[in-house]
Amino acid sequence: MSKHQELNCAIQTEGLNLWYGTFQALFDVNLNIRNGRITSLIGPSGCGKSTFLRSVNRINERLGYVRINGSIKVHEQNIYAPSVELLQVRKQVGMVFQRPNPLPLPIRDNVLFGHRIHNRAESSSRAEEDEIVEQALRQVLLWDKVKDKLKRKATELSLEEQQKLCIARLLPVKPRVLLMDEPCSALDPKGTEAVEELIWELSGQYTILIVTHNMAQARRASEECIFMLMGKVVEHGATDELFLAPREQQTADYIEGRFG
Amino acid sequence: MFEISALNQRNKKVERLFRTLFLMMVLLLVLPVIVILATLIIKGGPIISFEFLFTSPTDGMTAGGILPALIGTVWLVSVALLVSVPLGVAAAVYLNEYAGNNWFTRVINLAIINLAGVPSIVHALFGVGAFVIFFKFGTSILAASLTLAIMTLPVVIVATRESLAAVPMAFREACWNMGATRWQTIRRVVLPNAVSGILTGVILEVSRTAGETAPIMFTGAAFFLPYLPESIFDQTMALSLHLFVVSTQVPGVPEALPYGVALVLVTMVLIMNSLSIAFRVYLRGKKKW
Numbered sequence: 432m433s434k435h436q437e438l439n440c441a442i443q444t445e446g447l448n449l450w451y452g453t454f455q456a457l458f459d460v461n462l463n464i465r466n467g468r469i470t471s472l473i474g475p476s477g478c479g480k481s482t483f484l485r486s487v488n489r490i491n492e493r494l495g496y497v498r499i500n501g502s503i504k505v506h507e508q509n510i511y512a513p514s515v516e517l518l519q520v521r522k523q524v525g526m527v528f529q530r531p532n533p534l535p536l537p538i539r540d541n542v543l544f545g546h547r548i549h550n551r552a553e554s555s556s557r558a559e560e561d562e563i564v565e566q567a568l569r570q571v572l573l574w575d576k577v578k579d580k581l582k583r584k585a586t587e588l589s590l591e592e593q594q595k596l597c598i599a600r601l602l603p604v605k606p607r608v609l610l611m612d613e614p615c616s617a618l619d620p621k622g623t624e625a626v627e628e629l630i631w632e633l634s635g636q637y638t639i640l641i642v643t644h645n646m647a648q649a650r651r652a653s654e655e656c657i658f659m660l661m662g663k664v665v666e667h668g669a670t671d672e673l674f675l676a677p678r679e680q681q682t683a684d685y686i687e688g689r690f691g
Numbered sequence: 692m693f694e695i696s697a698l699n700q701r702n703k704k705v706e707r708l709f710r711t712l713f714l715m716m717v718l719l720l721v722l723p724v725i726v727i728l729a730t731l732i733i734k735g736g737p738i739i740s741f742e743f744l745f746t747s748p749t750d751g752m753t754a755g756g757i758l759p760a761l762i763g764t765v766w767l768v769s770v771a772l773l774v775s776v777p778l779g780v781a782a783a784v785y786l787n788e789y790a791g792n793n794w795f796t797r798v799i800n801l802a803i804i805n806l807a808g809v810p811s812i813v814h815a816l817f818g819v820g821a822f823v824i825f826f827k828f829g830t831s832i833l834a835a836s837l838t839l840a841i842m843t844l845p846v847v848i849v850a851t852r853e854s855l856a857a858v859p860m861a862f863r864e865a866c867w868n869m870g871a872t873r874w875q876t877i878r879r880v881v882l883p884n885a886v887s888g889i890l891t892g893v894i895l896e897v898s899r900t901a902g903e904t905a906p907i908m909f910t911g912a913a914f915f916l917p918y919l920p921e922s923i924f925d926q927t928m929a930l931s932l933h934l935f936v937v938s939t940q941v942p943g944v945p946e947a948l949p950y951g952v953a954l955v956l957v958t959m960v961l962i963m964n965s966l967s968i969a970f971r972v973y974l975r976g977k978k979k980w
Binding site: 488490493495517518519520521522525526528530532533534535536544545548549597600601604 | 791872875880
């Protein structure tokens, strides 16, 4: 990769190894994930794609028995450096889960949650908060549907709307990277389509890293694609190329459904 | 093809037998409660009057009302709660939300279980040693309430931990992943969702506290006081002790009097419990996830 491209990378890993206790889940992962693009991670269950995703905002370490060496840089800064504040990592690198997990609060408070915990209580007026809520909900294409019921509990929404809300609540703190761990697997086809549409809508503004089991989805909803197997990166390239003309035999076998 | 077989018939008979057996056990359990309540109402009911509730005992406690004891119990329970609830909730929050699963936590858990198993008379003696003598509170509402508080702490801690644990982990994960600290998570999400459980636990505990006799006997409850307590440093009468006294220690008490006292105490507890159940139902209806 040329110097110019490297500068344009949002996430760079070097020699990343990760162990759960004595089990090694990632082997020497070297990746350059491009800024402002949608990159999908595919591979069979247990290949380490979720593990990788979860090390980019350091939520793996909560398990306590996780060991890591190598580095993960987000916008040129190693997030495992001792001077790095974990709360800032979590703020800059937002995460969306498989199962929508809105908080049991009104829709409005869900959207404002991140904003409120990262700002002093008195810092924003009611009007500013309204503005933030509207902007975030508009960005996730949810505003028109929920603008009249912002005081209703978020848990009353449909799963698709809940998932969009979970994305919306990350946006007010202006994250650089959005991690999505199979964001559509709890949704029906229509919901999936809507969330994929949203992911495209957000590309360019955020670097999006999306783990998926669904190859059709990786193909539809990403610009770059990474194929992982047994904790190693097998292939990384433009999605179209990876699916049409994979360089590695293992990739070809997987995308043609010969295993996995 | 679908006719009943001999084996079916036998099995159904056994089925009926066990069903009846278990039902009998349930009825047997409820029976004492009904008998107790009925006895109290029949024997103690007639003595209950405005005067009984709102005047002091007279004639060597063989006549008059129970006002000082009633007020005393309210004092004792309130002060005990003021101490045990903040302490217990804070401890439970630490144990459930902060503490890791290590030897320290296990030792603390063991201590809490053991504290719950200590007989109340031992708590009473501890109360005398610690609060009456060492801290020089004397025999007072404060000493008695602190003793009650320590005795009921395990209940508060266990009830609080259970309701904290009932808040789904996904909510905490969601908060932590947005960069919320533990405290922000607890204050904004965990506690608001656990509060119904905590409150019910607390109210149920009130009923236990109100009925305790041993822990307050040596630490602050008086045999007979014609006046009402004015501060937490005064002694006070209490319903539970008063019941013991008029039942066993005073000659010439009319038969209805102890029953009346018991009826008031039990009613107080029942009202508390019903409130807690009603409250729980109300909050559950509001909760959705």
